[in-house]
Amino acid sequence: MFARIKRELGGVDVCINNAGMSIHNSLLEGTPEQWRKMLDLNVVALCLCTREALTSMKERGVDDGHIIHINSIGGHRISPMPGIRFYCGTKHMVTALTEALRQELRQTDTNIRISAISPGVVETEFAVNSGLSHAAAQQLYQQLPCVQADDITESVIHVLSAPPHVQIHDILMRPTKGQT
Template sequence: MDRWKGRVALVTGASVGIGAAIVRKLVQHGMKVVGCARGVEKIQALADELKDKDGTLLPIKCDLSNEEEILSMFKTIKQTWGGVDVCINNAGLALNAPLLSGATEQWKTMLDVNIMGLCICSREAFKSMRERKVDDGHIILISSMGAYRLVPNTPQLHFYAATKFAVRGILEGMRNECRALESNIRVSAVSPGVVETEFAYRLHEGQEEKAKAIYSKAPVLQGEDIADAVIYALSAPPHVQVHDILLRPTSQVS
């Protein structure tokens, strides 16, 4: 990670869970980190927590379903630190909206954040790298085991899984486009199984006990586990393309 010290990383969905864990790791490794979310209070608290570490955290308020806010964020990053060298697309959500009975607006929300926001951030990060002749940058997509299979009897996750299947295609598409441009910018994904975050509480809104049970049946992954996988991908030598890291709790069946 020494080569990343002093360089700029963007982490979306940085206020809690996996995003916050990734931010901590990157700041500890001396990176200049931009953390964005719809609410920045928790990111600011995280910045205060990390103020004595080697790196720096800049909180920015950004709704990833709004392209204008994303473009404004990249403008701020350019004005503050020159541009982005690493883009970690962590933001994502699942809403209880089955394919045969779900609300259209909930589907649109998942598409806007899980796919469109991810693609816009990746595009703008790539443009930032190319403009500054950064040829060793890295784009990382936080995906899901849901990109590889559907869990039986979980219709509430079907549309969410479809967005992650899309992310799997986007990953390969970006890699191919980088190769066609003879760019050494790398694209990777990390696809976890069950991780203890706010994910289940948002999915099962108003059913806290049901959400809590998902994380209490057996030991599950923690945000730090996913952050470690991100560090592994970033630490790989330039000739190594870490394509997708799949990881699940040892006790997870599917």
């Protein structure tokens, strides 16, 4: 993917790591295969894409690029829903890796910034992809106030429009009413 971006577009100035998955299962019922799938996408792929984007920026002398991780409120607290607790563990790793990368970037004396956006429940296909039926996902989205995908987009725009001397490290997003 990054070779194609380099060939067709010249390189990466902004990388938004938005992929993530959960397999709806408790810690007592989950399998190593399920955990590896979540770790591979939520953590390892995020790290690989981040590394490749930074390599692209450095190769071209981009000193004002930006990496944005779409994290989760689950990266800051453990959900009361047992089916997504391993997912929360992977997102806690994203929270830690975001801070670790911020520190590494400061040590290289670059102006490239790292940010995370950590929403609560967002009404998307995520619940169905995690193993809930369409009916159960619809019920979940009706029971819990949700933020919308457009709300995340607005936060991405906010992060990218910050002045070069401002590091927006993490935005935690919840609906005004409903979620704790």
